[in-house]
Amino acid sequence: MSSEGHAQLLVASNRGPLSIVAGEGSDDDEVRRGSGGLVSGMQAALSASPDAVWVSAAMNDRERVLARRSPGGRISEVPFVAEALHGDFDVRMLPIDGTTFRNAYNAIANSTLWFALHRLYDLPTQPIYDASWRRQWASYVRFNQAFADALAEAAAPGAHVMVQDYHLFLVPRMLRRQREDVRIGFFTHTPWVNPADFGVLPDDVQREIVDGMLGADVLGFHTERWAGLFRETAQSVLGVDAPGVRVFPLGTDPDEMHEQAGRRAVDSQLRLLEETVGDRLLIGRIDRTELSKNVYRGLLAYREVLRTRPEWRGRVVHAVFNNPSREDVPAYREYTARIERLAEEIVDEFETDDWTPLLFEISEEYASALAIMRRCDVVFVNSIRDGMNLVVLEELVLSERDPSVVLSRETGAAEILGDDALLVNPFDVSGTAQALVEALIMPREERAARAERMRAAAVALPPVAWFQAQLDELEKTAG
Numbered sequence: 001m002s003s004e005g006h007a008q009l010l011v012a013s014n015r016g017p018l019s020i021v022a023g024e025g026s027d028d029d030e031v032r033r034g035s036g037g038l039v040s041g042m043q044a045a046l047s048a049s050p051d052a053v054w055v056s057a058a059m060n061d062r063e064r065v066l067a068r069r070s071p072g073g074r075i076s077e078v079p080f081v082a083e084a085l086h087g088d089f090d091v092r093m094l095p096i097d098g099t100t101f102r103n104a105y106n107a108i109a110n111s112t113l114w115f116a117l118h119r120l121y122d123l124p125t126q127p128i129y130d131a132s133w134r135r136q137w138a139s140y141v142r143f144n145q146a147f148a149d150a151l152a153e154a155a156a157p158g159a160h161v162m163v164q165d166y167h168l169f170l171v172p173r174m175l176r177r178q179r180e181d182v183r184i185g186f187f188t189h190t191p192w193v194n195p196a197d198f199g200v201l202p203d204d205v206q207r208e209i210v211d212g213m214l215g216a217d218v219l220g221f222h223t224e225r226w227a228g229l230f231r232e233t234a235q236s237v238l239g240v241d242a243p244g245v246r247v248f249p250l251g252t253d254p255d256e257m258h259e260q261a262g263r264r265a266v267d268s269q270l271r272l273l274e275e276t277v278g279d280r281l282l283i284g285r286i287d288r289t290e291l292s293k294n295v296y297r298g299l300l301a302y303r304e305v306l307r308t309r310p311e312w313r314g315r316v317v318h319a320v321f322n323n324p325s326r327e328d329v330p331a332y333r334e335y336t337a338r339i340e341r342l343a344e345e346i347v348d349e350f351e352t353d354d355w356t357p358l359l360f361e362i363s364e365e366y367a368s369a370l371a372i373m374r375r376c377d378v379v380f381v382n383s384i385r386d387g388m389n390l391v392v393l394e395e396l397v398l399s400e401r402d403p404s405v406v407l408s409r410e411t412g413a414a415e416i417l418g419d420d421a422l423l424v425n426p427f428d429v430s431g432t433a434q435a436l437v438e439a440l441i442m443p444r445e446e447r448a449a450r451a452e453r454m455r456a457a458a459v460a461l462p463p464v465a466w467f468q469a470q471l472d473e474l475e476k477t478a479g
């Protein structure tokens with residue numbers, strides 16, 4: 001057994017709240033906010049827990065160097081990092097070696113597990129489990145063990161340890177083996193799949209993952225649907241019930257969002273956007289450059305609107321904001337190039353001297369995303385699958401125009417917003433085009449009534465309450 005530390009509350013996730021990117025000189029490292037739903041939600045939740053420790057992975061060489069230099073990997077004690085951090089919690093980065101990290105993150109977490117949980121495979125050729133994949137899987141096991149060891153060492157007796165997402169599926173069981181006394185929560189931010197789709201993974205790996213997760217006392221999912229599919233999978237793979245499964249649908253915090261969106265940088269982006277959009281209707285979407293977000297079919301649907309309903313030409317603008325993501329994975333680079341090409345084709349086909357049909361941006365300029373959220377008349381999300389899709393909730397809260405929402409029925413958010421959103425099958429491009437038109441022509445009063453109900457649903461369980469609900473549940477299971 002490892003020696004016990006002092007932290008009462010620990011969070012573990014692959015990506016931490018900040019990333020550090022090496023600058024030209026030794027003094028101009030840049031600190032950026034991590035992107036994605038996990039970091040947004042957790043960052044907000046932990047800002048109310050000053051004594052917490054957040055354990056994450058060093059994700060690049062610069063972070064590995066800094067983490068090795070900081071005692072216990074306490075990167076939050078490096079002055080320029082501390083300045084950028086919202087909240088007083090400790091951030092520790094594990095300086096796991098580069099090869100192990102890349103195998104675990106790019107090859108297993110992002111190319112194998114993410115693909116399986118979002119059903120992104122091109123089955124005639126992918127996936128392939130061979131000797132080289134097995135070596136990558138061994139890295140994933142080592143990566144998980146490094147987290148379990150660090151948590152076992154830092155946790156006080158009886159501490160609460162909240163482990164996050166598919167990068168760390170094996171951690172709950174590994175930690176439980178070292179520390180009987182701690183309470184372990186595990187939260188899955190992605191969707192779950194049915195046992196047949198989970199069966200795309202090798203049989204022993206399926207068992208290891210499910211058993212790894214079942215090391216936790218409470219297993220959280222965003223929706224009943226994902227929770228139910230996990231229970232079925234546990235039954236099918238290990239023949240066991242999963243009594244600790246609970247549903248905690250992460251929502252958004254309106255005050256926090258308004259504070260961010262009210263910054264001067266956002267106002268000036270909004271003015272620029274207004275110059276281009278004018279009094280036309282704006283369809284907005286904000287994503288990472290992520291295969292599961294289905295931007296490709298989204299652009300096809302918008303093109304179909306312009307092709308088949310010429311009356312909309314000149315009267316609508318589509319703003320597509322993409323935050324760069326997972327650029328080390330070849331499939332992501334190819335996908336990004338493909339959506340960029342399609343966006344150019346659409347602009348070439350329809351642009352006129354006084355109308356830009358499409359604003360397509362790949363950038364890290366979050367202020368620009370927030371400006372789109374404030375201005376949009378139609379919120380557009382057509383993910384192939386999505387654990388929640390926090391962005392649609394954020395857009396609902398920030399749009400100054402009672403937006404209508406076109407939403408993939410395969411998102412967790414669809415369970416929360418229900419029929420007030422116009423729900424679409426993400427593969428049905430014509431059906432999506434039809435829904436976009438319905439969203440554009442929806443009468444003002446109906447739009448306002450739906451938006452009001454959807455906003456209430458979006459803020460029902462903001463991050464602090466979401467996190468607290470999980471801690472309360474852990475307390476209950478302790479009894």
Ligand code: G6P
Pocket residue numbers: 015035036037038039165166189190325326
């Ligand atoms: C999703 C995942 C998170 C992940 C985020 C960003 O929201 O559930 O675990 O952090 O995407 O992806 P990245 O690979 O950049 O961490």
